[in-house]
Amino acid sequence: xxxxxxxxxxxxxxxxxxxxxxxxxxxxxxxxxxxxxxxxxxxxxxxxxxxxxxxxxxxxxxxxxxxxxxxxxxxxxxxxxxxxxxxxxxxxxxxxxxxxxxxxxxxxxx
Numbered sequence: 076x077x078x079x080x081x082x083x084x085x086x087x088x089x090x091x092x093x094x095x096x097x098x099x100x101x102x103x104x105x106x107x108x109x110x111x112x113x114x115x116x117x118x119x120x121x122x123x124x125x126x127x128x129x130x131x132x133x134x135x136x137x138x139x140x141x142x143x144x145x146x147x148x149x150x151x152x153x154x155x156x157x158x159x160x161x162x163x164x165x166x167x168x169x170x171x172x173x174x175x176x177x178x179x180x181x182x183x184x185x
Contacts, residue, residue: 077097077175077178077179077180078094078095078096078097078102078174078175078176078178078179078180079094079095079179079180079181079182080092080093080094080095080118080121080179080180080181080182081093081094081095081182081184082111082114082115082118082181082182082183082184082185083184083185084184084185085107087107089107089108089109090107090108090109090110090111090113090114090185091104091105091106091107091108091114092104092105092114092117092118093105094121094154094172094175094176094179095175095179096171096175097175101157102156102168102171102172102175103121103145103154103155103156103168103172103176104154104155104156104157105117105118105121105153105154106152106153111185114185117153117154118181120147120153121145121153121154121172121176122176122177122179124145124146124147124148124153125145125172125173125176125177126173126176126177127148130145130146130147131143131144131145131146131169131172132144132145132146133162133165133166133169136158138158140158140159140160141158141159141161141162141164141165142155142156142157142158142159142165143155143156143165143168143169144156145172154172156168156169156172
């Protein structure tokens with residue numbers, strides 16, 4: 076079983092997606108998009124940029140917990156992770172996105 080991009084519509088009418096690993100755990104989340112086509116473009120950006128050298132940036136939240144962002148070539152953040160308990164867990168999350176994103180199926184729940 077492979078990963079999935081789950082596209083959803085927020086209560087305010089905007090669109091967002093989660094990338095889920097094969098076990099169903101959310102490994103990356105998008106921003107909110109006003110248009111569905113923009114969210115679909117965001118998914119394609121995650122597919123493409125997840126394989127690009129230097130696209131991931133590890134960060135530290137105000138509480139000291141690590142997380143990562145995935146950036147497009149223009150520097151815009153296209154996906155962000157949850158906060159992790161350790162740097163090693165964060166690195167494993169990045170590897171999971173790299174592994175799942177390119178072939179992840181699209182589940183449109185919008």
